[in-house]
């Protein structure tokens with residue numbers, strides 16, 4: 195229930211605000227013996243602190259699904275961009291009345307540009323939120339308004355999107371939390387997927403003291419270089435085998451029918467399912483999966499039982515990853531997984547458009563970001579289907595240097611101050627390859643004294659079958675937030691995290707599985723129901739041999 199709204203204008207520098215809050219901590223707010231309430235929420239909007247942001251507060255008295263909390267909506271750093279448009283950094287902070295003492299920064303994604311409800315989204319399709327658990331939670335639009343990529347035409351908006359607006363948002367959040375509760379959070383966490391995963395990596399690298407625990411999914415670690423180059427590579431490759439419309443334009447979505455993809459998925463399953471000890475329709479041991487799409491080539495005419503030679507070659511080419519004309523790899527390849535036949539795969543690679551204007555996310559979201567943001571200078575009219583793999587990657591280097599997070603595989607400062615990092619990645623992710631997170635984790639391990647010492651503060655969990663962030667033939671519901679909290683606060687390093695396929699889902703409803711710390715994988719113990727994760731152990735490759 196909305197109690198009241200108050201707006202106030204704040205007018206101090208960031209440093210000034212922090213000092214002012216220190217004074218408040220020892221004064222009015224700190225003196226309050228009881229939990230904050232609607233009056234505290236209103237007072238937050240009428241204090242003398244200002245300047246950092248214009249804020250509006252609303253008190254939500256709670257419901258069956260959400261606890262009572264104060265909602266602070268705000269905007270900071272208003273300015274006019276080089277493109278003549280207005281920009282600011284908007285945010286939403288939710289402050290539960292029954293506070294756990296924890297803070298959570300909820301990462302964004304896509305082009306950002308919208309302020310998601312600051313409920314503290316968890317990982318995969320897991321529904322329990324941070325707000326429900328008593329976290330104070332913030333979200334931001336990352337410094338521009340609107341989910342389309344035109345903000346990239348303003349250089350400052352690009353820097354905001356990369357890191358500056360996030361630093362600004364975190365600083366404001368820490369200050370407002372301290373003011374509201376009269377003390378700083380006991381622990382600070384970050385959870386995000388995709389672009390939000392990149393933001394988590396960015397914080398670990400640029401602001402390594404900000405968070406005690408970072409739990410991220412499908413981090414977009416090279417979105418402004420390799421992953422978008424792969425989007426161009428895949429789009430061009432699949433278009434080349436797609437049928438044409440009456441105007442001679444290729445229909446991307448028809449490069450593979452759903453039946454074709456189901457055929458491929460079935461063939462992957464036949465080749466790789468049993469290697470983990472369970473014939474359960476899941477490839478739980480992806481590194482052992484060897485699959486050659488050429489085995490599906492038609493002997494004669496194309497029918498439902500086979501692929502054309504061109505289709506098979508296109509799959510082989512795209513799953514191997516993009517290369518320049520000298521053969522240099524421009525991104526990792528992709529893991530073979532039955533999740534190729536799930537809607538979340540088609541959505542990125544092929545789309546559903548039945549015309550010559552494709553709607554796959556690779557040709558819309560990624561193409562737009564490439565043209566407006568990733569190229570320096572931007573090239574708004576650029577057509578991703580004309581991407582040149584020798585010439586055009588260099589046009590992405592300037593922005594990649596500030597935006598991508600794959601380069602720093604040390605995380606030395608984050609490790610030194612005791613930070614904990616959990617990375618989750620679906621092996622059927624069609625945009626950010628799970629092989630990239632594996633490559634990153636291997637480099638991280640190499641730079642940090644081996645797997646044992648690295649595993650004390652950073653771990654990777656693959657999610658077999660999962661598409662981008664959630665979905666696919668997977669047990670994609672898992673409590674990453676709970677796992678990172680347990681690690682930070684109780685020293686409980688996760689070696690297996692229980693996951694489930696939610697009831698009512700298309701694939702394996704109700705099935706449970708452990709997610710296993712890489713490089714271990716879930717192996718069937720040989721007896722009991724295949725639906726029950728209790729019958730699976732996290733085994734190493736050596737165990738399996």
Ligand SMILES: [Ca+2]
Pocket residue numbers: 466467468469470471472473474475476477478
């Ligand atoms: Ca299996």
